[in-house]
């Protein structure tokens with residue numbers, strides 16, 4: 486009798502198979518994409534069947550669209566076809582069978598035609614749909630970039646500790662509602678209790694769009710810098726932030742590795758000026774979209790810098806939690822924002838790298854901010 490644990494182990498083994506036995510034609514790629522499609526399809530069916538539990542309110546919006554259910558259907562069909570192809574091609578059947586089993590489970594739940602089983606709204610939901618959409622969007626955007634411009638040609642998607650990073654991704658997506666609520670609480674409170682601030686806000690939103698955009702960028706970057714610095718300097722905060730710096734391998738997925746307390750505080754604090762100063766909604770959305778794409782790009786590409794920085798600065802920039810290092814003298818990732826211009830003039834590439842690193846480090850999880858701003862803008 487095979488225990489579920491053994492099955493998972495075998496699956497993981499084959500996903501992490503050496504590159505030599507996962508070449509094109511070996512059934513690995515068809516199996517992998519079958520698995521991705523099956524999980525995405527299954528998650529969407531679950532979200533459609535129990536929207537009160539597993540879907541963000543946005544799903545209702547998309548569900549009305551003509552293309553949505555056919556898309557779910559196509560995803561599920563693709564997963565069956567690819568799973569069968571993988572089963573034909575691959576000697577080890579575990580990936581193909583896993584994909585097939587998940588796809589069949591989705592069909593048994595009702596497939597693309599599933600209707601909602603319970604409509605009661607208990608007020609709390611887990612963002613299964615958000616996790617799928619978020620992962621698919623970032624994965625489709627950044628996995629190919631990493632593939633074609635790799636920092637480490639040997640590093641694959643299923644690299645060291647990929648499961649840990651995927652888990653952080655899952656948790657922060659699933660808890661999108663509560664995290665967003667907590668992160669928005671301070672700005673909502675301020676917005677509700679600061680009518681005297683109205684003239685200031687009106688003045689801010691009356692400025693030209695591009696001026697607002699630049700201001701939002703400078704102010705948010707400034708806040709993020711001090712936020713990040715505090716998390717290195719204050720021992721209590723470093724306890725949370727050490728999680729983020731425990732990543733051994735860097736890619737687009739690794740940025741998700743962040744303590745939930747830090748996620749909430751980061752979003753809450755850095756979005757505070759953005760949400761309370763009266764910037765136009767379109768400015769906020771443009772800025773957050775830019776950060777979202779930029780942070781992922783930098784993360785995907787800056788792994789080269791990550792590697793050399795680790796080698797050069799070692800414990801200084803990436804201290805082991807036990808050392809209780811708090812940034813300080815060796816913290817190369819810090820540069821005074823006010824001297825940035827001076828640095829840039831002297832060493833433009835170097836300063837750009839530093840800034841990119843800072844943005845990567847502190848603008849992680851812009852996806853959450855994205856959701857936060859999206860929610861608040863609509864209100």
Ligand SMILES: [Zn+2]
Nearest residue numbers: 713717726846
């Ligand atoms: Zn840090």
